[in-house]
Amino acid sequence: MAEEQPQVELFVKAGSDGAKIGNCPFSQRLFMVLWLKGVTFNVTTVDTKRRTETVQKLCPGGQLPFLLYGTEVHTDTNKIEEFLEAVLCPPRKGSTSLPLPSRYPKLAALNPESNTSGLDIFAKFSAYIKNSNPALNDNLEKGLLKALKVLDNYLTSPLPEEVDETSAEDEGISQRKFLDGNELTLADCNLLPKLHIVQEDMSCRFPCFCHSLKATV
Template identity: 55%
Template sequence: MMHFSETAGLCMHGGQMALKGEGETPKIELFVKASSDAESVGNCPFSQRLFMILWLKGANFKLTTVDMKRAPDVLKDLAPGSQPPFLLYNGDVKTDINKIEEFLEENLAPPKYPKLCCRYKESLSVGEDIFRKFSAYIKNPNPGLNDMLEKKFLSTLVKLNMYFETPLPHELDQNPNARESSRPYLDGDALTLADCNLLPKLNIVKVVCKKYRNFDIPAELKGLKRYLDNAYKKDEFRFTCPKDTEVLFAYHSVAKYLKK
């Protein structure tokens, strides 16, 4: 079964789920990777990114999970050679993640749909090294390299934390004497495209690092901790996350325990 609350406005039909609401135009279907048991959403930060965007836009859409072990022929016809996620928008197939994001921001626009773009370009790039340093850290089996790789990984979290603790220009406009930011999200008081990109990766980081390195995000990184605490309270993030077991299943063949 899908692990989504019906009170969140989602309904399940076989391997498909649709947002409730009036009006069926435009007709949107998002195809995402299925879980290992083919019953829920699998681990894929790109799928979650697009899922979050459509939910935050308030669009009516159908979510179809694709079991890659038994992908139906119709998907091969829709997007030959492609892997989920991909989007079907009024019958047109779109497969490039970044272009899909740009397309949705342009076509699901005000006044009917909210804008999700950032005020500050720095919000889009901060944290971009985290996943790469995390991968090197978690895939290393050599204890002799662990401290060095952990420090490099931790430095990316510290850099991100500094961004959260530093007031943005609009915060200083409101309070010129502000020394520390209290904003809940990357770019301000609302989730944006930048959050849709970063949060799915941070969820993976949190789950996998705890399992394989017993590593928790340090409590001293107060800005980052505040960010994650706020994000997990939002349905658009919390209910689009794969189950922890799915994240760990996806990493069991690449993440390494340290050899003694």
């Protein structure tokens, strides 16, 4: 018999008004993971200028976002994601004991390249928009556009499972919807929130990449 799911609460950085969810890609990443898992969870926004006593007790000095799973506090976005993937998972083959409901899907990408594709875009984007030296603009811009092009090439290239080895015809452009196929994975949870931020700025500066970004986001 499955046990009840522990209470899950995600603490995220609040926006400029101190109440609504802020534009933090790490918070959005974990929100996506929990949503895709189909788990019931609460979201608490934290005004970084006025941290409540409760938040301070739960995670003193801890960086947002952090997760409260039952009575356990989990920090570090990567570690939280790993924890959720391990705990909220399908039942093991042949297992008769289901510690949690078996409805939680596995979200790990099948193709390793899907996990790394586009990961350098946000860093290059941040370096570009924060640059105060005009002499570096051209090189930073080229580096960012190159990173976007690499992602675009990956998205349009067929995955191994899309290739028919018995056919002599060119497979052409990939028809998949997301990084690793037609279902969202942890790779998308990591990349999409960052791409959304990039899209908001880049679609005006570089219209030639707007279509690819919109198709991804």
